[in-house]
Amino acid sequence: MLLNDLAEQSGPKGAYGVERNTEVVSVEQSAHYVIVTLRHEDGAQEVVHARYLIAADGASSFVRKTLGLEFDGATYADPLFVADVDMTWPLDRDKFYAQVPRQGMLTFFPMRGDGYSDRQYRFIGRIPASWEDKEELTGDDIQSLLDDHSVVDAKINRTGWVSKYRIHRRMTKQFRVGRIFLVGDAAHIHSPAGGQGMNTGIQDAWNLAWKVALVVKGQADEKLLESYEPERMPVAKAVLNGSDKGFSFIGSPNSVFHLLRSALLPRLTDIASRENVGKGIFKFLSQTWIGYRKSPAVDGDKNAKKVRPGDRAPFAHFNSGESIFSLLRGVDHHLLLFVENSGDSEVERARAKSLLTTYAFKTHVYVIDPAERSLRGVYGVVTPTAFFIRPDGHIAWRGEINRHNLASYLDRFYTRRKRCRGAGSGYTADFSRGRRLGFRA
Ligand SMILES: Cc1cc2nc3c(=O)[nH]c(=O)nc-3n(C[C@H](O)[C@H](O)[C@H](O)COP(=O)(O)OP(=O)(O)OC[C@H]3O[C@@H](n4cnc5c(N)ncnc54)[C@H](O)[C@@H]3O)c2cc1C
Incomplete structure (x- = not known):
């Protein structure tokens, strides 16, 4: 969506724009430039000299690997699945639901938009241990999970797609190497608990973009760029720790966590519905808590x-x-x-x-x-x-x-x-x- 908007606003050729189906195949840097080789869709290669490179190339970042930066952290032991289903169930369609049975976690997101029926849900959950060897999951598997664990009757009418994946908690020790900056999943990845990943990446990009723009236009000193890493790294660390704790509590099949969840969650949801607590939760999830008091640029x-x-x-x-x-x-x-x-x-x-x-x-x-x-x-x-x-x-x-x-x-x-x-x-x-x-x- 963002790329589409950017593509529509593209400037005169060569100024800025979105080049699709183009791959970065090599990156080097000198004291004055970053030298990037691009491979276009037709196989043609192009060498670009840029003053700065912002690597937003995701969790498997080619640029991060080329720089030799470690992606420190771990992979969660428990695999998850995501399924898009057309489902009939008795609950309100305007709400997001989560259940925390012994098996770990089941979350249901109502989906809207072109091509979706008014019974469309995205369903994310932990894969039961007995399924871990299954190569592929089917709609029948998901229905059996609902039959066994859902607290309401839910009937899957049609399954769009089902996919297994693992999630990670990882971060680089540097968000900048010379003239190259890392943003988003290229620099940090965390569990989806709290829905913070994309938001944190967009804020990295927004923190950096105006600074780079002013420096490139000669309107600010390069010193301004030194604030990117000290401003954004503590935020990424805090989000990673917060989502890790949340995910461990909500998603773990461990029986101690299950007992705690059963005892605490009904009380927690009650407490969370109080206005001041709700505001605190909103502040955390909306990331309006973020501040840069220790930044060298303030x-x-x-x-x-x-x-x-x-x-x-x-x-x-x-x-x-x-x-x-x-x-x-x-x-x-x-x-x-x-x-x-x-x-x-x-x-x-x-x-x-x-x-x-x-x-x-x-x-x-x-x-x-x-x-x-x-x-x-x-x-x-x-x-x-x-x-x-x-x-x-x-x-x-x-x-x-x-x-x-x-x-x-x-x-x-x-x-x-x-x-x-x-x-x-x-x-x-x-x-x-x-x-x-x-x-x-
Ligand atoms: C199940 C799940 C649910 C989630 N839910 C939420 C949520 O509710 N809220 C939230 O904020 N976040 C959520 N996230 C996290 C979010 O999806 C990611 O944090 C976000 O997509 C990262 O964006 P990114 O641009 O950094 O990386 P990506 O989205 O991975 O984009 C990287 C891009 O770089 C391109 N690329 C890679 N290598 C090269 C190369 N060599 N040359 C050129 N291009 C290259 C790729 O093709 C890709 O287009 C969720 C993640 C998962 C797995």
Whole structure:
């Protein structure tokens, strides 16, 4: 889906685009370039010199192997199956169901979309030990599993496909080697418990993409790229550990785990339905807990009581009811200026403009009126405060409104216009939204 979108937006030939049925067959790097050999569908080979290579080539990553990086970790002992079935059963189709019988785990995902019937489910579970030697599984096997273990009557009408697979918990010790970066499953894989794998990979890519784009355009220093690994590796480790614990608890056929599950899960689901616990679970699963406070690329008021550099800019509403996130969209940077007096707005905006026009990357500046009390509360603002927010929504710098402090931060990572090729406008202000949202831009 993402690749299709990207392919549709392809730039002029040679600028960027998606080349399908093209394989990376060799990778080398020098001090200045990565040299990649591509084999096209017709067998023709092409050598590409690139400043950087982002390897998103999955768990069996050719690039990772070429770099000689170990994929440390283990394979779970118990194999799983996945089956797409047309199934009749009495439960609500708007919900995901999981059962945790002695056999290990059965999960049912209702499927929707083109080509699916309104009884279509994806069914994932642990393969019983007695089946481990079976070469292939059939719909009849899956039906017998349901007959033996499901707590509701379920009848498979038709089986689309059934597949056996093993899952792993593995991670590389480096997410970067020279000019080559690893993202997604190429760098870390974990159990599907919690549905975190693809999300973590997409966030790796988003963390890295804007940094590489600015460096390649000459708008930021290469030093910015040094933050990728220290920011993303702790996240991958935490996701790996969390999903490992979850999977071991839910999926294991071990009798101790089974007893614990039987005793604890009914209570846990009850507790999880309480609002504050539900919010915590949402925070974990949605990955909104992720922060980069220890990143070498964030700075400013690191002792702020609330909302420190590296944190994700928090969700909050303007007095009008509109979300702050409606401003923080897109691929540019944002500067929020929480002023003390409405009368300061124009002068602070002008100062920010005069600073930011000296840089080539684009920043949207918003002056937040002191009447926006709820927003100030969420952002922990008690004195005039500025937040410089990165394209990925994390706070790069927080400090008092003082352009010299902000400039000294920016000069460590971003390039001033005179040193930069192809500079565009470094500053925009969105006046129409400012008026609509009740703050001054
Ligand atoms: C049963 C199951 C359920 C899951 N459920 C979830 C879920 O609910 N939520 C979630 O977030 N994640 C889930 N995941 C994990 C998720 O599927 C993966 O984390 C995600 O697909 C990884 O994306 P990726 O782009 O890093 O790698 P991949 O999806 O593996 O893509 C790698 C791509 O690189 C290409 N490639 C490989 N080698 C080369 C080469 N030499 N040259 C050119 N191209 C190459 C491949 O063809 C492929 O297109 C699940 C995984 C499993 C197994």
